[in-house]
Amino acid sequence: MIPEYHETVEQTVRAVLVDTLGLSPERAAAFHAETALFGSLPELDSMAVAGLLTEIEDRLGIVIEDDEVDGDMLATFGALVTFLDSKVQ
Numbered sequence: 001m002i003p004e005y006h007e008t009v010e011q012t013v014r015a016v017l018v019d020t021l022g023l024s025p026e027r028a029a030a031f032h033a034e035t036a037l038f039g040s041l042p043e044l045d046s047m048a049v050a051g052l053l054t055e056i057e058d059r060l061g062i063v064i065e066d067d068e069v070d071g072d073m074l075a076t077f078g079a080l081v082t083f084l085d086s087k088v089q
Contacts, residue, residue: 009060009084013077016055021048033078038071049074062087 014028021043038044044052053064064087073083 003085003089005088006081006085009088010081012059013056013081013084016052016059020052020055031077033076033081035077036075037077037080038074044074056084060084060088 014025014031017023017028017031018025021041023043038049049069053069056062057064062084068083073079
């Protein structure tokens, strides 16, 4: 079952990718659950992760603890959205 706020989370992540990493809106809109992020998206390097997550926290009103950040969470667009869905609850 998809949470009611899933669409909001997904759209927020797309907007943050555009605003923080400078991706085109068209490119971000084409991302699907299996789209690889960290390690595959050149704009998302280790330096950009902190800014990306901080902006997501601000926009969604959540806190992402340091020990929650790992390669699996950032591996794909779908993994990131699923993680954030669990935080927004």
